[in-house]
Amino acid sequence: MGLLDGLLGNASENDAQQIQQELNRILAVDERVEKAYAILRDQIIFTNQRLLLVDKQGVTGKKREIMSVPYRSIERFSMETTGHFDLESELYIWVRGMAAPIGRTFRDDQSIYDVYRALGEYAL
Template structure:
């Protein structure tokens, strides 16, 4: 169901061990991936040191942008759940030095609670 969730815009949890191998060149020597979520093609990766946001670009998704946010730079975050007529959930993360928050949209709020909890665990 993970692939179907991803195509529909729902967040699904990824295998941290598999990503650890895939991102070895990007991670610091003693850094390890602890939680990871996929939203359509993008990823939110929680390591023991930082939050990594992966934005896959282009038709094939081969080109990727990696945004590294140290947990100490996260000033606040907000979660908006779905309603009766508004079926999109939204997560906003304010980073020190930026005026606009990083914003991610979900098709439902099934996993947004898990992502918000992970943010609370690591950023607070």
């Protein structure tokens, strides 16, 4: 069901050890991936030191932009849940030094609650 959830825009939790191996070249020596979520092709990754936002680009998704956000730089975050006519949930993260918040769109409420809880655990 993970692939189907990803195609529908629902965040699905990824295997932290697999993501650890994929990102081994960019992680600090003592850094470890603790939680990871996929939304379509993008990823939200929580390590013990920072938040990584992976934006896969191009047709194949081989090209990636990886944004690293230290937890201490997160000033605030918010979420908007789905409604009767609005079927998408949205997560916003304000980072010190950035004019606009970072936004991610979800297709259901359950997955945004999971990511929001993880964000609270690591950023607070």
